[in-house]
Amino acid sequence: MAPPTPTFSPLYQQIKSLILRALEAGEWAPGQTIPSEQELAVRFGVSQGTVRKAIDELAAENILLRRQGKGTFVSSHHDPRALFRFLRLVPLNGGAAQPVSVPLECWRARAGQEASKNLQVAMGSPLTIIRRLLKFDVKPVVVDEIYLPGEMFQGLTLEVLQDWEGSLYSLFESRFGLRMIRASERVRAVAAERAVAEMLGVAEHSPLLSVERVAYTYADKPVEWRRGLYSTADHFYLNELN
Amino acid sequence: MAPPTPTFSPLYQQIKSLILRALEAGEWAPGQTIPSEQELAVRFGVSQGTVRKAIDELAAENILLRRQGKGTFVSSHHDPRALFRFLRLVPLNGGAAQPVSVPLECWRARAGQEASKNLQVAMGSPLTIIRRLLKFDVKPVVVDEIYLPGEMFQGLTLEVLQDWEGSLYSLFESRFGLRMIRASERVRAVAAERAVAEMLGVAEHSPLLSVERVAYTYADKPVEWRRGLYSTADHFYLNELN
DNA sequence: TAGTGGTCTAGACCACAAA
């Protein structure tokens, strides 16, 4: 006897995949609308309700953004609301909530063991590395070291970074067509080494938050690995558990 | 001219509220099934689809749990899967993933300014305070100090805590009928004071994670405030950003 | 006024679990 089909995939999941593939292929640009539910229903040969359920899930994953009366939009890191989706840092007592990125260095290197594991690239493959400061209201709060697969970020230089107004991810989106969809962070407490302590204006050996992040684009492909050292003298890392 | 009705609440939201109210009133016990969608549809006088959408949202909030073919269950902290919903601590290199709670002290006090603010109770109102250790595989990793509104936790003693096998929240659920629905955590890095350093087996002034949590039950009512100090020598705090 | 997403319904059928 043949086994009963072990793989059952609901129609709306298949539609979801098709929409994702279209997004991945750049068929609709970030910030722009996708076709209406009715149009997509015709295109895919299913009912509007099925398209709706597919879009519902993509909206829940922050990949699409629905706006009643206007349409469904491809979400974009240009949207200022998108910033704090990935930066969970909040001032302790009021203070400036808008951070400013200050690029310090940008250079090329080759992937070591750790980078190769986190970015799922071969050992020795080219990397682009960024070091930068995050300031809240003139005050430095975070030092980041950011590892990127070199092939995907051709032409990324310190000048490009310095000329950019806005978040890193919005630069990645505009300049390199890479959209970060989700990320995973590992948080630990570490003692500040001297160089970092100086940059953040804290005493050597002060406790800092070490935040290691791997960020993924479509199809769960990792495209960024970063390590941030956060001074939590005036800020905290906020996490909502649901 | 009268303004056009500024308050529009979809039917399914109203149904959702009704279900929440029933849960709050204890009409269905944690771990047990609620009536079928069809039954609820009849009870509330709406279509099954409307009940479904209400339940969908409650399931997304981890308040209900759907199981195809079996029914819809009231989620419970007895479910072992529920543990890591609130404890985001993961071993660095394998190691025991199941923590053991070791209650150290349990005493009464009166709410100071901070407790009063976090628990939304009056200054001077009675509190129950717990101090406990969390061990992974014999090794102490977390020291917690937990502040609870005294009225809601009558009869909570060190003996009760020591006799309980399982998580704190499952005790709260069984013994005091209080279910934690969501929580908000503020994470910072701090230096270990001597007493804490000794308990965790680390050097004085070692960097630790300070995790302050306010946990809420139905209707966003805060019922627990705790501060944990985490040793991140062998563990890290994991956070998924979506 | 037209077009979008949002809600609600009724009904058919499928997948899964338990008896």
Add this chain to the structure above:
DNA sequence: TTGTGGTCTAGACCACTAC
């Protein structure tokens, strides 16, 4: 076999936005 949740459809109507 029965009962549960899960999927899919078709159609009506509502709320919001823009023209």
